[in-house]
Amino acid sequence: MEKIFENLNQAQKEAVVQIDGSILILAGAGSGKTKTITSRVAYLIKNGIPPSSILTLTFTNKAASEMRTRAMSLLNNEVSYIPLMCTFHKFGLLFLKFHMSLLGRANSFVIIDTDDKKRILKSFDTDLTIAMVANEISRFKNNLLTPEDAMKTAELPNFKKIANLYQKYELYLAQNNLVDFDDLLALPYKILDQNPTLCRQTSEKYQYIMVDEYQDTNDLQFKLLQKLSSEHNNLCVVGDDDQSIYGWRGANIKNILDFKDQFTDTKIVKLTKNYRSTDTILKAANELIEHNRNRLGKDLQGTKEEGSDIEVLHHDDETMEARIIAKRIQKLIDMGTDPQDIALLYRINALSRSIEEGLNRAGVPYKMVGGLKFYERAEIKDLISYLRIISNPNDDFSIKRIINKPKRGLGKATIDKILQASDEHTCSIYTYLTTHTEDLESRVSKKAFITLQEFCQNVQNLQESTSESTYTLIDNLEDTFGIRAYYEALPDSMERVTNIDEFYGLFRDFVIQYPDSGLDDFLNDIALQSDQDQIDERSISIMSIHASKGLEFEHLFVIGLEEGFFPLIGDGTDIEEERRLGYVAITRAKKELTLSSSASRYYKGKRAGLSKSRFLSECGVNKGCLKIDRSTSYKKGNLVKHKIFGIGRVLEVSKVKREFKLKINFGGTTRDILASFVERI
DNA sequence: TAGAAGCAGATTTTT
DNA sequence: TCTGCTTCTA
Numbered sequence: 001m002e003k004i005f006e007n008l009n010q011a012q013k014e015a016v017v018q019i020d021g022s023i024l025i026l027a028g029a030g031s032g033k034t035k036t037i038t039s040r041v042a043y044l045i046k047n048g049i050p051p052s053s054i055l056t057l058t059f060t061n062k063a064a065s066e067m068r069t070r071a072m073s074l075l076n077n078e079v080s081y082i083p084l085m086c087t088f089h090k091f092g093l094l095f096l097k098f099h100m101s102l103l104g105r106a107n108s109f110v111i112i113d114t115d116d117k118k119r120i121l122k123s124f125d126t127d128l129t130i131a132m133v134a135n136e137i138s139r140f141k142n143n144l145l146t147p148e149d150a151m152k153t154a155e156l157p158n159f160k161k162i163a164n165l166y167q168k169y170e171l172y173l174a175q176n177n178l179v180d181f182d183d184l185l186a187l188p189y190k191i192l193d194q195n196p197t198l199c200r201q202t203s204e205k206y207q208y209i210m211v212d213e214y215q216d217t218n219d220l221q222f223k224l225l226q227k228l229s230s231e232h233n234n235l236c237v238v239g240d241d242d243q244s245i246y247g248w249r250g251a252n253i254k255n256i257l258d259f260k261d262q263f264t265d266t267k268i269v270k271l272t273k274n275y276r277s278t279d280t281i282l283k284a285a286n287e288l289i290e291h292n293r294n295r296l297g298k299d300l301q302g303t304k305e306e307g308s309d310i311e312v313l314h315h316d317d318e319t320m321e322a323r324i325i326a327k328r329i330q331k332l333i334d335m336g337t338d339p340q341d342i343a344l345l346y347r348i349n350a351l352s353r354s355i356e357e358g359l360n361r362a363g364v365p366y367k368m369v370g371g372l373k374f375y376e377r378a379e380i381k382d383l384i385s386y387l388r389i390i391s392n393p394n395d396d397f398s399i400k401r402i403i404n405k406p407k408r409g410l411g412k413a414t415i416d417k418i419l420q421a422s423d424e425h426t427c428s429i430y431t432y433l434t435t436h437t438e439d440l441e442s443r444v445s446k447k448a449f450i451t452l453q454e455f456c457q458n459v460q461n462l463q464e465s466t467s468e469s470t471y472t473l474i475d476n477l478e479d480t481f482g483i484r485a486y487y488e489a490l491p492d493s494m495e496r497v498t499n500i501d502e503f504y505g506l507f508r509d510f511v512i513q514y515p516d517s518g519l520d521d522f523l524n525d526i527a528l529q530s531d532q533d534q535i536d537e538r539s540i541s542i543m544s545i546h547a548s549k550g551l552e553f554e555h556l557f558v559i560g561l562e563e564g565f566f567p568l569i570g571d572g573t574d575i576e577e578e579r580r581l582g583y584v585a586i587t588r589a590k591k592e593l594t595l596s597s598s599a600s601r602y603y604k605g606k607r608a609g610l611s612k613s614r615f616l617s618e619c620g621v622n623k624g625c626l627k628i629d630r631s632t633s634y635k636k637g638n639l640v641k642h643k644i645f646g647i648g649r650v651l652e653v654s655k656v657k658r659e660f661k662l663k664i665n666f667g668g669t670t671r672d673i674l675a676s677f678v679e680r681i
Numbered sequence: 682t683a684g685a686a687g688c689a690g691a692t693t694t695t696t
Numbered sequence: 697t698c699t700g701c702t703t704c705t706a
Contacts, residue, residue, distance in 0.1 A: 059695045089696045114694080129690095181696045216695075249694065348692050353697085370694085404682095411682040528696065546693050568692060581693080604691060605697055 004042050004074055008035070015269040016040045018236075019047065019208075022229075022263035024256070025238040028300045029285070029587035030276030030552065037210060037238055038067050041083060042074040044208055054083035055206040055228070059213050061087060061529060063550070067212075084206075088221055090528055092184035095191075099198065102191050108520060109177045110388060110395065111527035115376060117169075117180050120397065124168050128161060136162045137169060141182035142220045142250050144189065176397060185220050192227045203231035214239030214259070218250040222262075235263060241296050242289050243584050245546060247577045257296060274300040274587075276552055278307025281593050285586040288619035292576045300587075310621045313596040314612070318351070321598045322358025325557055328594070329540060330362050332555055339365065341554035342540040345585050347566035349544055350603060351559060356542070367539040370547035375526060379487055379496045380503050384523065386477060390462050391519045394428035403429075403455070406486035414448045430456065470519060471511045474504045545585045556589035561597040562610035582615045595621060640664060640678040645671065648678075 005013060012032060015025045016039045027033035037056070045051055058064045068085045084091070093111070100107040112120075117137075118130050126133065140150050147167035154160045173179065179187065192199040209229055211217065214237035217225070229235040237259060244253040260266040274282055279302040286299050315321040325344065333339055344366075346352060352368060359366045374380060382405055385398035393399075400419075404410040421443055422432035433440060434456050441449050458480045466473050478484055484504075487496045510522050541553070560566050567578035586593065597612050616622040638650045640662070648666035653675075662673050 061695085063695085087696065092696095111696095113696085184696075213695080246694080248692080350691075350697095407683080409682070413682080544693060546695085549695080570692070577693095602697070 001043075001046055003076070004039050004046065008032075008039060009273055011269055011271050011273070012036045012039070015271070016043050018267055018269070019044060019049075020234055022233055022259075022266045023236040024214075024259045024266055024268045025236065025271065026268065026296060026298060027238050027240055027271040028274060028298060029240065029243060029584070030274045031271035031300070032273075032275060033212075033238055033240075033271065034063075034067060034070065036271065037212060038070040038074060040210065040236065041067070041071045041085075045075060045079060045083070049208060051079055051081045051083040053205065053207040054210075055091070055208070056083065056085040056210045057088050057091060057212065058085070059087060059216055061090075063212055064090075087528065088224075089181060089184045092188045093524060093528065095188040095202075096179070096184065099191050100187070102195060102198075103187060105174070106177055108392070109179050110392065111184070111524055112173075112178050112180050112397070113376070113527065114181070115381070116178075116397065119401075120172055121165060121169060124165055126161065126165060128158065128165075133162055133165055137166050138182050139250065140166060141180075141186045142218050144186060144220065144223075176395060177392075178397070182220075185224060189220060189224050189227065192224075199227055200231060203228055207232055208234050209236070211235070211237045212239075215241050215244035215253060215256045216246045216251045217255045219252055219255075222252070222255050229263075233263060242292070242298075242580055243549065245549065245577060245581050245584055247574055248572070253294070257294070270298050272298050272301050273303055275303050276590055277587060278302070278304050278591060280307045280310060281586060281589050284310055284593070284619040284621055285583055288579060288586065288615060289583045291618050292579050294576055308592055311592075311594040312616060312621050313594060315596065315598045317600045317607075318354040318598050318602065319358070321559060321596055322354045323361070325355070325559065325594075325596060326358040326362035326364055329359070329364050329557070333364070333540075337555060339538055339540045342557075343548065343551070343553040343555075343588070344540065344542045344557040344559065345545050345548050345588065346542075346558070346560050347545055347568055347581065348560070351565070351601075352542060354602075355559065359540075359542075365539040366542050369541050369543035374499065374502075375529060377496070377499055379483075379500055383483060383500065383503055384526070386481060386483065387473075387519060387523060389430075389459055390466055390473070390477075391523060393430040393459055393463070396422075396429045399429050406482060408451050408455070410448055410451060414444050417443050418452075430459070434460075466519060471508065473519070474507055478504075545581050548588050549584055552588055552590055554590045555592045555594075556585075557594045557596065558585045559596045559598075560601075561595050561613035561616055562601070563613055564608070564610060565601070565603075566613055567615065579615065579618075582619070586619065642666070642673060642678045645669075645673075 004016070008016065012035070015023065015036050025036065027036065041054060041056060044054055056064075056067060058067065064085045064087055068082060071085070072082065096109070097107050100109065114134065118134050121130050121133050147163060147170055150163035150166050151160065154163045173183070192202065206228055209225065211225065216239070225235060237256070239256050241253060241256045244251060244256070247253060260268060277285070282300050282302045289295070313321070313324065315324060329342055332342060344355060346355070356366070375384070382402055385401045388395050388398040389402070400415070403415060418429060418432065418440075421436070421439060422429045425432050425436055427435070433452055437453070440452065444452070462473070462476055462480060465476050484497060484500045487493050487500060490496070507522060510517070510525070514521065563569070566582070567573065567575055595616060597616065598610065600607055600609050612622065636650055636652060639647060640650060641647050642664070645666040648664040650662050651665050651670065652663035654661045662675055662678065664671055664673050664678070
């Protein structure tokens with residue numbers, strides 16, 4: 001027990017020992033949130049509560065596995081059964097595996113991701129933007145609206161169209177036994193709602209429920225939690241209203257703001273001691289967030305020294321910004337800073353380009369966090385499609401993806417014919433290809449016919465060999481279809497081939513680690529995995545502010561602090577959420593924070609003139625400790641220093657493309673030098 | 682059928 | 697500016 005209380009402050013202890021009833025733990029940035037949750041889990045178990053009756057829900061796999069590890073270490077690995085700690089979606093998946101039949105569907109469903117969802121919608125041929133339709137459908141599902149409901153409420157023609165697409169989409173999912181991410185929450189809710197006995201049993205099974213990042217829950221997750229805690233009301237939620245940054249995705253900040261009213265006798269514990277940042281950084285963060293009205297209200301208190309001033313840089317354009325920041329980062333590394341301790345954040349991904357160029361030019365190695373994710377890469381999705389077909393050949397969606405990949409001479413014309421024919425026979429593509437061979441032969445070319453026959457035979461062979469041994473599947477797959485070989489022959493394929501090898505490795509590991517599991521288990525497992533962060537210790541990190549949540553860095557740069565970019569202004573701008581985003585960004589910094597803005601930026605093909613972000617003055621840095629970066633502006637007569645030529649005097653300033661060119665006199669010799677290669681002295 | 686050229690569209694995205 | 701998709705041509 002002492003081990004659990006070691007290193008906990010008063011407020012944290014208070015949160016840990018409160019076992020029964022509803023509790024809201026307001027955990028400010030850097031206030032030891034994970035430590036508190038894991039300590040609480042350990043405390044419950046030490047007090048005799050069976051691990052199997054504890055459920056901890058998170059938003060990411062990473063958070064779940066970190067908690068699992070830390071809770072286990074607190075318990076000295078004494079318990080044999082680890083409580084269920086997983087994402088909302090994983091919980092939904094486990095639930096559906098047991099109870100899908102209550103909806104009249106088989107539990108052999110396949111999970112599709114957002115990209116798959118968009119492909120399906122696109123196949124319905126519509127003039128509406130796919131992303132918009134996908135979003136609307138997601139909204140419907142999270143509001144528990146059926147296609148019929150959507151149709152009823154639709155007034156404008158476009159909404160009727162969307163409702164119609166929604167209906168088609170749902171039908172497609174049911175026919176192919178697919179579930180999307182939203183279904184993983186919506187279907188369990190539906191089942192619990194329709195089966196009160198099961199609902200009671202489930203709630204009784206999970207007597208103690210904890211939720212991490214509660215400010216990011218949406219209405220459906222809230223309702224699901226109500227069902228799960230209906231029998232006992234033992235619900236402990238942890239979050240920070242000031243870090244709610246997923247409102248645009250349906251997260252409802254009201255969940256956390258109104259928690260105390262929605263559950264009876266809620267105890268509120270505030271964790272406001274910050275163990276991460278210097279006082280200067282905290283002061284800026286507190287000042288900024290104080291401009292928001294919609295909040296529960298709390299100030300972070302520091303535990304560290306005052307620290308150095310926040311630096312504010314202003315540049316002429318994004319190229320300058322990139323050069324100067326790259327130079328500064330290089331300097332930090334030269335002075336012995338571990339690159340892992342440095343990060344650069346931006347509000348929108350489009351800003352990464354100029355920065356990447358600058359870093360490349362300066363030779364600073366970087367890794368982009370949350371760019372294109374491993375499982376979203378085309379080559380990986382191809383492999384997954386093959387595996388899905390082997391698992392279930394009636395998966396039309398996957399067949400369509402790889403029927404001509406690697407190229408086997410089946411063009412659009414042939415594929416259209418097959419789609420049409422399988423539609424006429426009201427069966428899956430594979431069933432059509434294998435059972436209506438005469439019909440097929442009459443419709444497509446001889447060459448295509450042979451290719452298709454061979455394709456189906458190969459699938460069948462792989463299915464048979466897989467039922468004998470899952471382990472050899474990868475080798476057989478590669479021997480039969482040569483996907484790796486196909487990609488290897490393509491230009492610039494190094495990275496793709498590496499990814500394929502990694503995927504093959506992951507599959508083999510899975511088979512070894514879970515010998516009792518089959519191909520289906522593997523497929524479901526990876527559907528819920530996001531990026532496996534392979535950390536390259538020699539690189540700095542660059543990422544969107546959203547991607548930085550939960551992380552911390554000694555030296556932090558935030559770029560693009562201009563009105564229009566950050567806060568990002570568009571339709572549906574929620575200025576308070578933008579400000580919270582600013583708060584999240586600032587509170588990632590431990591020791592040194594640099595905020596940067598630019599007077600103009602190239603964006604969507606145009607150069608836009610920009611003014612400084614209101615956030616700069618709101619967090620107090622633009623008034624008091626403003627520092628102007630002197631290296632951005634030059635005048636005739638300035639003294640400058642060059643790495644090789646030494647000290648010289650500027651004779652003339654001119655602008656070439658987007659850069660300043662200087663004529664400099666170095667001890668009698670005049671040279672033309674780009675401004676970014678010298679420093680003002 | 683498969684590459685080349687031409688054209689629209691372009692926030693943030695834990696699952 | 698850059699990407700990804702449709703249309704055009706060998």
